[in-house]
Amino acid sequence: MKKLYTTILYLSLVVLGFSSCNDYLDDIPKGSRIPQTLADFEALIRDEYTNHRVDIRQAEILLNDRFITEATLSFYPLDKANYLWDESADRIALNRSDEATYYTGYAGISTFNLIVENALSSTEASEAEQRELWAQAKVLRAMSYFNLVNYYADTYEAGNAADKRSVPLITSADINAPSSQVSILELYDFIVGDIEEAIPYLPRVSQTVLHPDLGTGYALLSRVYLQMANYGEALNYADMALDEHDDLYDWTAYYNDNKAVIEDPDAYVTTPSPMGFDYVENYNFRHGSLSRIATENNILTDRADRFEPGDARFLSRWKVRTVGAETFYNSTLSGYFNYGGITTVEVYLIKAECLARTGQTGNAMDMLNRVRKTRILPDVYQDLEATGEAGAIEAIMNTKRNELILTIIPFCDARRLNAEGIYTVGFTKTYNGESYALTPDSHLWTMPFPQGATDNPGNGTIVQNVNK
Amino acid sequence: MKKLINRVGLNGHALKFDLKMRLTLLLLFISLFRIEASSYSQNIRVSVDLEHVTVEEFFRTVESMTSYRFLYNHRDVNVSRIINVYASKEPLSGVLKKVFGDTDISYKVVDHQIVLNTLSPVEKTDDNGKLQKKLITGTVRDKNGMPLLGVTVLIKGTQQGTTTDEDGKFSIAAEEDDVLVFSYIGFLSREIQVEAEQEINIRLIEQTNELGEVTVTGYQTISSERTTGAFTKLKSEDFKSQRLNSLDAVLAGRIVGYQDGVIRGVTSMNGLTTPLYVIDGFPVEKTRYNENYGLEENLPDLNIEDIESITVLKDAAAASIYGARAANGVVVITTKKAKAGETNISFSSNLTVSPYRFYTGNLTNSADIIALEREWALGNPNLGGTDGTSASYASSLLENAVYGSQGMQALLHYYAGNITESELNGTLDQLGTAGYRYYDDIARHAKRDQYYQQYNVSFGKASQKNSFNASVTYKNNTFEDRYSEENSLGINLKNSTKITDWLDMDLGAYIHFNNEDLQTFDPLNPGFVYQPYNRLVNADDSPFVSTAASRYNRSTLQSIDTYNLYSMDIVPMDELGRNLKKHKNFLSRTYAKFNVKLSDAFSYNAMFQYEYGVERISQLKDKNSYAVRQRVNGLVTLSSANNAVFNLPYGDISFRGDQYTNAYNFRQQINFDKFFEDIHQVSVIAGTELRHSKLEYSDYTRYGYDSQTLTYTPVNQADLLQAYGSVFGGYMSQNDFSVERELLNRYFSVYGNAGYTYDGKYNITGSLRWDRSNLWGTDNKYQNRPTWSAGAGWNIHNESFFSYSRVDMLKLRFSYGIGGNVAKNSAPYLTAYYNSNNNVGGVQGSINSRPNPQLSWEKTTTANLGIDFALFNNRLNGTIDVYNKKGEDLLANSMGVPTEGWGYSTYTLNNGEMTNKGIEISLSGSILSTEDFSWNAGILYAYNKNKVNYVNVEAPVYYLQLDYPSAYPRVGKNFNSIYGYSWAGLSSTGLPQVYDADGQAVSSNPADLEAIEDFGTTVPVQSGSFNTSVSYKNFSLSALFIYELGHKIRNTFLPMFGNSYSGASGGYIANIRPGNKRIRDRWINPGDEAHTDVPRVVYEYDTEYSYDLQSIYSYADVNILNASNLRLSNVSLAYQTSALAPRLGIENVRINFNVENVFTVAANRDVKYLLGGYRTPNFVLGLHVNL
Structure with a gap:
């Protein structure tokens, strides 16, 4: 009996041994990990779904750069307001839930904030590696802020940027981190500052196309300065970016390779998109609204008419189609599309515009024609020429709107040009017998914040930048 | 040599006796003699044939044959006397007379004891003349002073003893300092030391008011009279009229406050809401990953026929010993254990038929649809023109295959000019008269009546030292889908052995096998647009074919042709039997329990259970099936030479999924149980418990599989993940190749529980438990908070002042305490999950949970006031409970802040509070009871009111309030x-x-x-049931009505x-x-x-x-409808007889015919439809035989 007592006592001690108990219970669920090493943080940049979706739906709709059926228009009143340029519509009331532009934009910013906060103390890395990741996160964060401020706030104008509110600036990934809806000037300063701080640490060649390299840094800075109408700096950084990387994709060759399908008017089968991760024009790659494999948006016949005749890139992407009562251009590429990143063609065209604006019309047109040569089929190709700034800019902007369709750039450019007031952008159209117009000074050029964000602002406040 | 043939039989059961004899002969070789009888009576007859044996050997023989025990004083009875006994089916008393007739030993058979005494006790003195032994006399009575007959009085440590007579009197010779043990079935034993007094008068206290009524908490078994908590107990008798196919069917309508799998309302916003199930002392959780890789709680597997009793623990005093899983209540199941001296063999089987019916009573028919399709065309402005635009519009819609139904296509063909108006009208009129043809075709060709068969064989045998039970349940179910069926086998083995006086050992094993085939093609979702006028089988008996041409646009059809793709036709009748999902499951639970009696008061338990389960899912997708053709075609891309590239090999696709579970539970416990000075009864338990459960899931899919040669075609996963089909836009995700998941939950707990009863009248109880788990935060502040409870009970009927003869029992009890609850997949850390990036290579990571260091278990405080009563000779029994269940630290949702980047996510914080207040009443009564006729009825009523007291989130956006009401409860409103x-x-x-x-x-x-x-x-405010049963002679008829009132359902x-x-x-x-x-x-x-x-x-x-x-x-x-309803859930007509016993050796037979789900009464047709009230009833024929 006594022996039995002893046995029980020992057994109890084993089970009651709290020190071992802690180990027993200190078990992190499998399938996930607490990020600690540099590699753990670096991997976050590869999460395309969370961090690299750049949705700009309403901007595309406002520009009438995507086709929407009549039924869908009445289905979604916000789409309809922007599509038909209805200035009387209360878009704030219609934008009554989430909006991917805002939600996914800030989702990426949260990840980049986490990396900026932790990269320099991450383990298993040299200081250079830590700095590199830190710098890449800053560039991506700047890129996201640039999109948001050019969507939800008025465009940058040196005269009033300090007086107008932009979008909430948040720099921490913590729960309940404070945010502040700073002025447009402050936000641009933040963006420029981030990129400038990052540039010294950016690699010439980055790990993947999702990770910004030095060329991306320069190209982004060029894009930002252009938007600030600082053409000198924009030109300067465009040159530096093109020094890093200046390949253009030969769309005429793509056209020839896929001629059989492209030229068959009845075939709506798709051919693979060359504009994916390995597109030679990429500085960095970010998706549009979808991060999965997909086709492009269909576009309106009116919009299709504004492409240059013989544009192989256009012909490879869309084909006319009639379904029921509606005719539109149906997308014929499938795969991935770099809508959210930066490509060389944009930098070529930034450079062209900057040259045009600094009186170097001939050089500007050379830049433009370098691009056009890879786009326009040889049997119709002719160099474009212009004599003055206005002609050059008109030609450059025409090509830029087509080349960068479905990205945020045509929208940014239109706002910039409208603010400048010289080469303004506006549209008119007839729809179901009614005439509609989008004027250059319309309030529609600034999008309202979604109700999901304004009603749940977290540790900060959000004030709409547009009345309706 | 001795020749032993021992036979015992009941009066007049000659045939049974003979039948069993054959068995006896078989067993003789093993044990020489056997016990056999399932009940005893005073008139028991014994057959013995003993030659030249000692009296002691005679005793042993009789004791081993029967449950009778001899009580005698060694000094009085000469046990070494040699005797010869022969008896053939003689009464026991006659046999005893043969043995003791010539001696001075008297014998008396009282209950199961044979008491031997000398006719003239002689008082002996020792050398000093002091009385060595004296005659002690006395009377034993119950608490009401009634003399007890047949109480065993034994001198402790000896076999010397006697029993009381009809006046409760006894006399026994004992020495001073001997301890007399008074024991009587159903009463608490008492021990009295012999002192100077020669007369000992004592009272025995009943263990419970109802003989043998005990409450099983899983940690201890205590008499119901001593409990203070809200327990509801069901015995197998209570649900024998029910088909025993699922636990839920047994509990629904029989446990007051149990509703839709939940006890006393929902107390958690994000954590578990299901009660904890405990089988034979061990918690058993069946958590599994479902098809979408989410976690699901299921009811545990067991052989339901084995259930002896189910105890539902509802309040804190009852359940808080279960700590962190106690808040939702605990269902404690004990399985049958053979009683000493019994051999039980029983067989049961039932056959259930559930006729197939697709309810069309509230569905649009063909004529309705045709009318609407005509309305579409008539109102369509694009079809009004006469300038030819209508024709081109209609042609374009046809060409692009926008509308797939036959009616729409006919209309468009008319407008496109392909058919005449009369042809159109002919077609539409014909389609319009088809009624519910598609549903009729489904019933005729694709569905069938459901049959459920269930068989159970149970065997139980026990002796004084060992008890063994075995049962096997086999089920074979065929479901309405023609290729869906299931069969399962459950084997339960259980053995209890008394190894020594102080050591008991229980071993048990439960093994469950399950095979299931599931049809995956659903004719109600066939992959093409159907209307009520569609067919599955054409008029000429050929199967209906949904052609690619009827569904795809011209470009796609042309591509199918140009690129030589596989046919996209769908033949539903061919698809039915293809791509079956096969589940093969195995589950085992084995346990060992040791109970060491350390002293009279102390005992020690150690128990260990190990569970292991394997679930295998396999699905071989036939290459001829539409699913495979569609998959392969979907991934076709075009080469630069404009040829089709089949990225996925054409062939069978094999999907295999495996789910492993292992769980163990180790518990050690010290028990203290003592009755002091006749009035103080103390029981204390303290112990530690370790629980571990792990769930691993993995699946993989192989393409181009050949099930004959067991080979597959390797595919380049990285390339496939980049492919986007040129014709059909198909693409793949990583889950199309392989998936893995794992869940590990561990708990370590220390607990204790104490109860004190004074004089059988006043009870107080308390319990305390600490849980630590890997689920919770790192913050010890939250980990170290205990769950606890306190309770008090007052057995008013035991008070001396209480003398209402009509009240047999009246008890008042109150309890207060805290139970816990967990959410199984919460974690306190900032965690990211990692997987490979197929686009740019390397590993990608995503934050899946932001840090939540203050995560803790949810706590639920319950106050419960209850009254138990029994009136009119126990003819009316009832319980009334009033409770207030308050949940705090509930894991409440917070909508992520969009600006913080978490706008699409919710995260959980321990900050919600809600209460459930309620009343539960259960009454059962015997309304009439005569020899031939009896009528019993019972009513259950539960009222539950839920209110959210605090939550610090408001739905940030209107649609979240509408779509996720439980994520954004409003303060002051019902959570549901x-x-x-x-x-x-x-x-x-x-x-x-x-x-x-x-x-x-x-x-x-x-x-x-x-x-x-x-x-x-959405949750009924009032719920309950009404049951009644009438029996006349061998027939009984019972019915169970279940009602739910005061709730709503969205149409x-x-x-x-x-x-x-x-x-x-x-x-x-x-x-x-x-x-x-x-x-x-x-x-x-x-x-x-x-x-x-x-x-x-x-x-x-x-x-x-x-x-x-x-x-x-x-x-x-x-469209928010009143969901109050009344259902007649079960009607059972049973015939039971023991008349077959003499002729067939069958002790009793019960045949029952049940109708389940007989009817539903609801506010209107829509509600009844939504509640499933139009399902056809199940018809059950059951047979139960006891050997």
Whole structure:
């Protein structure tokens, strides 16, 4: 009996041994990990779904750069307001839930904030590696802020940027981190500052196309300065970016390779998109609204008419189609599309515009024609020429709107040009017998914040930048 | 040599005796003699044939044959005397007379004891003349002073003893300092030391008011009289009229407060809401990953026929010993254990038929659909023109295959000029008369009546030292889908052995095998648009073919042809039997329990259970099946030479999924149980418990599989993940190759429980438990908080002043305490999950949970006041409980802040509070009881009111309030509320309207939290059941009604078409599909809004067409319906007889015929439909035989 007592006592001690108990219970669920090493943080940049979706739906709709059926228009009143340029519509009331532009934009910013906060103390890395990741996160964060401020706030104008509110600036990934809806000037300063701080640490060649390299840094800075109408700096950084990387994709060759399908008017089968991760024009790659494999948006016949005749890139992407009562251009590429990143063609065209604006019309047109040569089929190709700034800019902007369709750039450019007031952008159209117009000074050029964000602002406040 | 043939039989059961003899002969070789009888009586007859044996050997023989025990004093009875006994089916008394007739030993058979005494006790003195032994006399009575007959009085440590006579009197010779043990079945034993007094008068206290009534908590078994908590107990007797196919069927309507798998309402917002199931002392959780890799709680597997009793622990005093899993209540199941001296063999079987029926009583028929399709065409402005635009419009829709139904295609062919008006009318009229042809075809060709068969064989045998039980349940079910069936086998083995006087050992094993085939093709979702006028089998008996041409546009059809793709035709009759999902499951639970008696008061338990389960899913997708053809074609891309590239090999696709579970539970416990000075009864337990459960899931899919050669075609996963089909737009995700998941939960707990009873009248109990788990935060502040409870009970009927003879039992009890609850997949850390990136290579990581260091278990405080009573000789029994169950630190949702980047996510914080207040009443009574006729009835009533007291989130956006009401409960409202808009009737153009926040009727979504109101709860406020059973002679008829009152249900079966994105048209269209036939009452002409609430059908070409119409209509309170209902859940007619016993050796037979789910009464047809009230009843024929 006594022996039995002893046995029980020992057994109890084993089970009651709290020190071992802690180990027993200190078990992190499998399938996930607490990020600690540099590699753990670096991997976050590869999460395309969370961090690299750049949705700009309403901007595309406002520009009438995507086709929407009549039924869908009445289905979604916000789409309809922007599509038909209805200035009387209360878009704030219609934008009554989430909006991917805002939600996914800030989702990426949260990840980049986490990396900026932790990269320099991450383990298993040299200081250079830590700095590199830190710098890449800053560039991506700047890129996201640039999109948001050019969507939800008025465009940058040196005269009033300090007086107008932009979008909430948040720099921490913590729960309940404070945010502040700073002025447009402050936000641009933040963006420029981030990129400038990052540039010294950016690699010439980055790990993947999702990770910004030095060329991306320069190209982004060029894009930002252009938007600030600082053409000198924009030109300067465009040159530096093109020094890093200046390949253009030969769309005429793509056209020839896929001629059989492209030229068959009845075939709506798709051919693979060359504009994916390995597109030679990429500085960095970010998706549009979808991060999965997909086709492009269909576009309106009116919009299709504004492409240059013989544009192989256009012909490879869309084909006319009639379904029921509606005719539109149906997308014929499938795969991935770099809508959210930066490509060389944009930098070529930034450079062209900057040259045009600094009186170097001939050089500007050379830049433009370098691009056009890879786009326009040889049997119709002719160099474009212009004599003055206005002609050059008109030609450059025409090509830029087509080349960068479905990205945020045509929208940014239109706002910039409208603010400048010289080469303004506006549209008119007839729809179901009614005439509609989008004027250059319309309030529609600034999008309202979604109700999901304004009603749940977290540790900060959000004030709409547009009345309706 | 001795020759032993021992036979014992009951009076007159000669045939049984003979039949069993054959068995006896078999067993003789093993044990020489056997015990056999399932009940005893004073008139027991014994057959013995003993030659030249000692009296002691005679005793042993009789004791081993029967449950009788000899009580005698060694000094009085000469046990070494040699005797010869022969008896053939003689009464026991006659046999005893043969043995003791010539001696001075008297014998008396009292209950199961044979008491031997000398006729003239001689008082002996020792050398000093002191009385060595004296005669002690006395009387034993119960608490009411009634003498007890047959109480065993034994000198402790000896076999010397006697029993009391009819006057409760006894006399026994004992020495001073001897301890007399008084024991009597159903009463607490008492020990009295012999002192100077020669007379000992004592009272024995009943263990419970009802003989043998005990409460099993899983940690201890205590007499019900001593409990203070809210327990509800079911015995197998209570549910024998039920088909024993699922635990839920047994509990529903029989446990007051158990409703829809939940006890006393929902107390958690995000954690588990299901009770904890405990089988034979061990918690058993069946958590599994479902097809979407989410976690699911299932009812545990067991052989339901083995259930001896089910005890449901509802309040803190009852359940808080289960610590962190106690808040939702605990269901404790004990399985049968053979009683000493018994051998039980029973067999049961039942056959259930559930006829197939697809309820069409509220569904649109062919004529309705044709009328609506005509309406679509008539109202379509694009078809009105005569300038040829109509024809090109119609041709274009046909060419692009926007509308797939036969009626729409006929209409478009007419407008396109392909058929004449009379041809069109002919076609439509013919389709319109088809009624519910598609559903009829399904019933005839694709479905069948369901049959459930269930068989059980149980065997139990026990002796004084060992008890063994075994049972086997086999089930074979065929389901309504022709290729879906299931069979399972459950084997339960259980053995208890008394190894020594101080050591008991229990071993048990449960093994469950399950095979299931599931049809995956659903004819109600066949992959093409069908209407009620469609067919599965054509008039000429050929199978219906949905051709690719009827579904795809011209470009796609041309590509199928050009690139030589596999056929895209669907033949539903061929698809039915293809791609079956096969599940093969194995589960085992084995346990060992040791009980060491350390002293009279102390004992020690150690128990260990190990569970292991394997679930295998395999699905071989036939290469001929549409699913495979579609998959392979979907991934076809084009080469630069414009040829098809088949990225996925054409062949069978094999999917294999495995799920492993292992769990163990180790518990050690010290028990103390002592009765001091006749009035103080103390029991204390203290112990530690370790629990571990692990779940691993993995699956993989192989392509181009050959099940004969067991080979597959390797595919390049990285390339496939980059492929996007050129013709059909197919693509793949990583889950199409392989998936892995794992869940590990560990707990370590220390617990204790104490109870004190004074004089059988006053009880106090308390319990305390600490749990630590790997689930919770790192913050010790939260980990170290204990769950605890305290309770008090007062057995009023035991008070001396209480003397109402009509009241047999009256008990008042109160308890208060805290139970816990967990959410199984919460973690306190910032964690990221990692997987490979197929686009740019390397590993990608995503943050899946932000840090939540203050995560802890949810705590639920319950106060419970209860009264138990039994009146009129136990003819009326009842329990009334009133409770207040308050949940705090509930894991509540917070909507992530969009600016913080978490706008699409919710995260959980321990900050919610809610209460469930309720009353539970159960009454059962024997209304009439005569020898031949009896009538019993019972009623259960539960009232539960839930209220959210605190939560610091408000739905940030209106639609979250509507769609996820439980994520954004409103303070002061019921947690289970349905939220919606207030209905404002139809507009003058037939559009649905609701009131916005300003009280204006609008046809657009108010999109405003202020406009959203609470329209009641989805959980019944009042629920319960009524059961009654009448028996006359061998027949009994019983019925169980279940009712639920005061709750609401959202109508999801609307008289309105849904809308969906049509890839073919590139936009949204209204789906003209079978739906609620009330669409016949829709608004058609102005003025209709005065007498109908069914909106006008708004087709996609209509200028009023809007997303909002459907959303406001479905959210309006006109579609929130009163869900109160009454169901006749079970009717059972049974015939039971023991008449077969003499002839067939069958002790009793019960044959029962049941009808389950007989009818449902609900507020209206829509509600009844939503509640499943139109399902056909199940018909059950059952047979139960006891050998």
